Amino acid sequence: MPRSLTRAWFARAAPLVAPELLGRILVRRLPDGTVLRARIVETEAYEPADPASHSFKGPTARNASMFGPPGHLYVYLVYGLHHCLNVVTGPPGRGGAVLLRAGEPLVGHDAMAANRGTAREDRLCSGPARLAQALGVDRSLDGIDLLGSGPLRLHAGRPVPRARITVTRRIGVSTGVDTPWRFVETDSRWSLPSPRV
DNA sequence: TCCCCGATTAACT
DNA sequence: GTTAATCGGGGAG
Numbered sequence: 001m002p003r004s005l006t007r008a009w010f011a012r013a014a015p016l017v018a019p020e021l022l023g024r025i026l027v028r029r030l031p032d033g034t035v036l037r038a039r040i041v042e043t044e045a046y047e048p049a050d051p052a053s054h055s056f057k058g059p060t061a062r063n064a065s066m067f068g069p070p071g072h073l074y075v076y077l078v079y080g081l082h083h084c085l086n087v088v089t090g091p092p093g094r095g096g097a098v099l100l101r102a103g104e105p106l107v108g109h110d111a112m113a114a115n116r117g118t119a120r121e122d123r124l125c126s127g128p129a130r131l132a133q134a135l136g137v138d139r140s141l142d143g144i145d146l147l148g149s150g151p152l153r154l155h156a157g158r159p160v161p162r163a164r165i166t167v168t169r170r171i172g173v174s175t176g177v178d179t180p181w182r183f184v185e186t187d188s189r190w191s192l193p194s195p196r197v
Numbered sequence: 198t199c200c201c202c203g204a205t206t207a208a209c210t
Numbered sequence: 211g212t213t214a215a216t217c218g219g220g221g222a223g
Contacts, residue, residue, distance in 0.1 A: 080217030082205050129205050
């Protein structure tokens with residue numbers, strides 16, 4: 001397993017990258033220097049041919065970074081108040097991405113709690129908007145390189161073995177297919193409840 | 198321009 | 211189980 005994730009690793013199809021992102025480590029450096037770490041436990045894949053994907057109708061100002069280089073960050077605002085984190089996948093221009101839906105807090109609980117406005121550990125990073133809020137990420141970080149030395153980075157960590165990954169349909173998607181493109185670490189205390197089949 | 202509604206969350210009854 | 215909060219993208223007029 002590579003010590004650090006390479007550009008080529010991200011340049012594959014989202015449904016391939018998404019399960020392999022489980023167990024990886026998000027490293028966030030806040031403007032004041034505080035370092036936060038969270039271990040990814042839940043992801044969802046989005047591809048351009050998929051009506052549920054923001055890239056379905058082609059590039060716009062909002063989703064531009066989805067069509068940028070792989071391994072970069074795509075941040076969007078939902079419902080006018082919540083931000084969500086994505087990792088761009090596939091070759092540049094494709095429009096693939098993986099939504100990071102939940103994480104396990106590793107380092108920086110206090111700062112995460114302050115960002116979230118709650119100290120409840122099981123609600124710090126469990127949910128796409130909660131994760132973004134805990135890490136202090138908004139649209140100002142949209143498009144940054146996760147492989148560089150920037151304010152948000154992705155470390156290789158330790159991937160979750162296939163046998164410990166549960167696959168379900170995606171959450172909150174109303175349009176189109178109910179493709180089984182959601183991946184969670186089985187029985188993780190830090191992920192959200194899975195939809196009934 | 199106007200209007201609808203979303204890859205969500207928390208606080209209700 | 212239901213609903214408000216709150217913004218902006220994008221299709222309709």
